[in-house]
Amino acid sequence: MNNSLVELNNCGVFRNQKWLVRGVSLKVSQGEIVTLIGPNGSGKSTTAKMSLDILKPDEGTNTIKKDIRISYVPQKISIDWSLPLRSIDFVNLVTKHKTSEINDALEITGIQHLINEDVRNLSGGEFQRLLMARAIAKEPHFLVLDEPVQGVDYSGEIALYKIIQEIVKKINCGILLISHNLHVVMSQTDYVICLNGHVCCSGIPSSVIKDQEYIKLFGSIDPTLSLYKHNHDHHHLPDGSIKEADKNK
Amino acid sequence: MFDDFIIRAFVAGIGLALITGPLGCFIIWRRLSYFGDTIAHSALLGVVIAYAMNFNLIIAVFAVSCFIALSLLFLQKRTNLPDDALLGLLAHSVLAIGLVLLGILSFIRIDLMGLLFGDILSVNITDVLFVWVGGSIVLIVLILIWRPLFAATVNLELAKAEGLNADLANAIFTILIASVIAISIKIVGILLITGLLIIPAAASRNLSSTPIQMAIISSAIGLVSVVLGLQTSMIWNSPTGPTILAIALGVFILTLIPLKKLLISKKKIELSN
Numbered sequence: 001m002n003n004s005l006v007e008l009n010n011c012g013v014f015r016n017q018k019w020l021v022r023g024v025s026l027k028v029s030q031g032e033i034v035t036l037i038g039p040n041g042s043g044k045s046t047t048a049k050m051s052l053d054i055l056k057p058d059e060g061t062n063t064i065k066k067d068i069r070i071s072y073v074p075q076k077i078s079i080d081w082s083l084p085l086r087s088i089d090f091v092n093l094v095t096k097h098k099t100s101e102i103n104d105a106l107e108i109t110g111i112q113h114l115i116n117e118d119v120r121n122l123s124g125g126e127f128q129r130l131l132m133a134r135a136i137a138k139e140p141h142f143l144v145l146d147e148p149v150q151g152v153d154y155s156g157e158i159a160l161y162k163i164i165q166e167i168v169k170k171i172n173c174g175i176l177l178i179s180h181n182l183h184v185v186m187s188q189t190d191y192v193i194c195l196n197g198h199v200c201c202s203g204i205p206s207s208v209i210k211d212q213e214y215i216k217l218f219g220s221i222d223p224t225l226s227l228y229k230h231n232h233d234h235h236h237l238p239d240g241s242i243k244e245a246d247k248n249k
Numbered sequence: 250m251f252d253d254f255i256i257r258a259f260v261a262g263i264g265l266a267l268i269t270g271p272l273g274c275f276i277i278w279r280r281l282s283y284f285g286d287t288i289a290h291s292a293l294l295g296v297v298i299a300y301a302m303n304f305n306l307i308i309a310v311f312a313v314s315c316f317i318a319l320s321l322l323f324l325q326k327r328t329n330l331p332d333d334a335l336l337g338l339l340a341h342s343v344l345a346i347g348l349v350l351l352g353i354l355s356f357i358r359i360d361l362m363g364l365l366f367g368d369i370l371s372v373n374i375t376d377v378l379f380v381w382v383g384g385s386i387v388l389i390v391l392i393l394i395w396r397p398l399f400a401a402t403v404n405l406e407l408a409k410a411e412g413l414n415a416d417l418a419n420a421i422f423t424i425l426i427a428s429v430i431a432i433s434i435k436i437v438g439i440l441l442i443t444g445l446l447i448i449p450a451a452a453s454r455n456l457s458s459t460p461i462q463m464a465i466i467s468s469a470i471g472l473v474s475v476v477l478g479l480q481t482s483m484i485w486n487s488p489t490g491p492t493i494l495a496i497a498l499g500v501f502i503l504t505l506i507p508l509k510k511l512l513i514s515k516k517k518i519e520l521s522n
Contacts, residue, residue: 049406049410052406052409052410053409053410054406054409054410070410070411070412071411072406072407072410072411074404074406074407074410077404077407079403080278080280082277082278082280082454083278083402083403083460084454084457084458084459084460084462084463085403085459085460086458086459089459089460090403093400093403093407093408094396094400094407094411094412094413095411096396118458
């Protein structure tokens with residue numbers, strides 16, 4: 001299977017008398033970002049789980065390269081109140097890391113100051129950053145991000161995608177990214193797969209966005225509805241304070 | 250030294266408290282307290298079988314407990330009923346079967362009160378050995394599977410995705426619970442064992458900020474409860490198992506006092522003066 005880390009070949013999952021998703025083929029190689037987009041219930045998470053071998057496909061084959069480090073940022077994760085868990089414990093959940101590795105990971109995601117904070121005291125955005133920090137601390141070969149920006153406001157979303165870009169540059173891993181919004185992730189993505197129970201269309205982002213199947217699902221880009229470009233004139237520090245206010249004002 | 254029943258009681262009780270501490274934490278984290286109850290209820294069937302076939306009590310209870318745990322896994326796969334309904338079904342039907350058998354096999358004479366509430370003062374050398382040898386094995390196995398088990402407790406899919414054998418860790422954990430319940434039947438009894446698993450762990454939750462801290466403090470609270478409980482029961486001549494749990498509850502209530510907050514507000518008052 002040449003240089004690909006993970007390969008799905010015509011995979012499908014059949015549950016409760018129906019196919020959750022069927023006929024998915026994809027390949028993620030080192031240093032590449034593959035994005036899955038699609039409406040709710042289109043089988044994005046199911047596909048991600050097949051690529052992680054949490055779900056065995058009922059049809060087709062999933063192949064994962066042997067002896068690679070894998071990190072997973074699941075879509076939903078809730079920490080039970082009964083669990084006393086600090087950020088550092090959470091980063092060490094699956095693999096025990098050196099302090100320097102933990103610090104690096106927390107620094108990239110900008111939450112180093114929260115290292116000893118109880119996980120349940122983190123805000124939604126901080127928790128997403130912690131999930132990301134945990135995933136990159138072990139320098140994975142293959143990283144799966146299932147809607148890593150949900151519950152994060154728009155500027156936070158952009159910041160998180162910048163972090164993802166940095167991660168790829170730094171550790172050169174293959175990423176399978178699930179997103180509901182192609183426009184935001186477009187510039188970073190190498191390959192897009194548009195799902196709706198099956199693969200509607202796939203290709204490089206600029207071609208997918210013009211594909212009839214894609215337009216049917218997501219609509220074409222109406223210029224009046226297209227992304228509002230929020231040109232931030234300052235940056236927020238992780239605690240929310242402003243780093244560099246615009247001096248012209 | 251072990252000739253004295255009081256010393257045997259102390260040694261057995263302390264051994265048990267050390268194991269139930271960390272195991273109880275996992276029971277709380279995974280919301281399995283009703284599972285512990287179910288296993289404990291089904292222990293009666295194990296006791297009846299042990300008496301009927303003249304077999305070692307702890308091993309019989311352990312075997313039945315494992316069987317019930319496996320039945321639960323089977324039922325979870327075969328039906329769509331929620332877990333609490335399945336547990337209720339198993340707990341009470343197995344308890345009922347145990348009682349029916351007990352009635353039919355009229356030659357069996359069981360001290361039912363001792364079975365329900367335990368009788369730590371009647372433990373013999375074999376029981377003490379079972380607690381310490383069995384308990385050590387349980388503790389070592391728990392340490393060995395700690396990482397996959399804990400990761401699976403936080404998020405099962407994440408643990409699986411990143412290559413930990415979470416299913417195996419979960420299965421082993423179930424066997425550990427069955428073992429501890431089998432070991433503790435004689436000491437605290439069927440009705441109270443879940444309490445010994447949960448109350449110290451719950452109290453410990455109020456005091457700890459990391460998982461390992463919670464497991465260790467939980468053992469310590471269990472130990473204090475056993476020692477104070479045994480002494481109190483000798484002074485007041487009260488039933489031992491319930492006394493131990495009552496002490497544990499007392500510790501739990503003490504941990505509810507927000508010491509840190511009280512200290513801080515006291516400082517504030519001093520500062521404002």
